[in-house]
Amino acid sequence: MYALQTTPIQCPYCGEDIDIVVDTSVAEQSYIEDCQVCCKPIEIFVSVEDGEIIELLVRSDDE
Numbered sequence: 456m457y458a459l460q461t462t463p464i465q466c467p468y469c470g471e472d473i474d475i476v477v478d479t480s481v482a483e484q485s486y487i488e489d490c491q492v493c494c495k496p497i498e499i500f501v502s503v504e505d506g507e508i509i510e511l512l513v514r515s516d517d518e
Contacts, residue, residue, distance in 0.1 A: 462508060467515040469493040479506045487516065 460477050471492040478484070484501045495516070502510035 458506075460508065462511065464497075464499070464511070464513050466490040466492060466495070466497060467513055468495040468497075475499065477501050477503070477508060477511075479503050479508065 458479060460479050461474050462477050463472055463474050465472055468490060469492050471490070473491045475488060480503075481501075482503055484503075485499065487496045487498055489495065490497055498514050498516055500510070500512040501508060
């Protein structure tokens with residue numbers, strides 16, 4: 456069964472650990488989400504296989 460999964464990441468700007476929610480029903484995703492601490496835009500790339508996150512990359516919007 457596919458569901459939303461909470462996953463911790465580290466903000467590439469401020470270094471704070473934050474949680475994001477990933478929809479594991481989508482095989483590949485890329486989107487921008489603002490850091491909950493410093494409010495800067497984080498680029499997030501996610502690959503999912505069989506409902507499990509197999510790759511998660513985060514980077515600053517200016518990289």
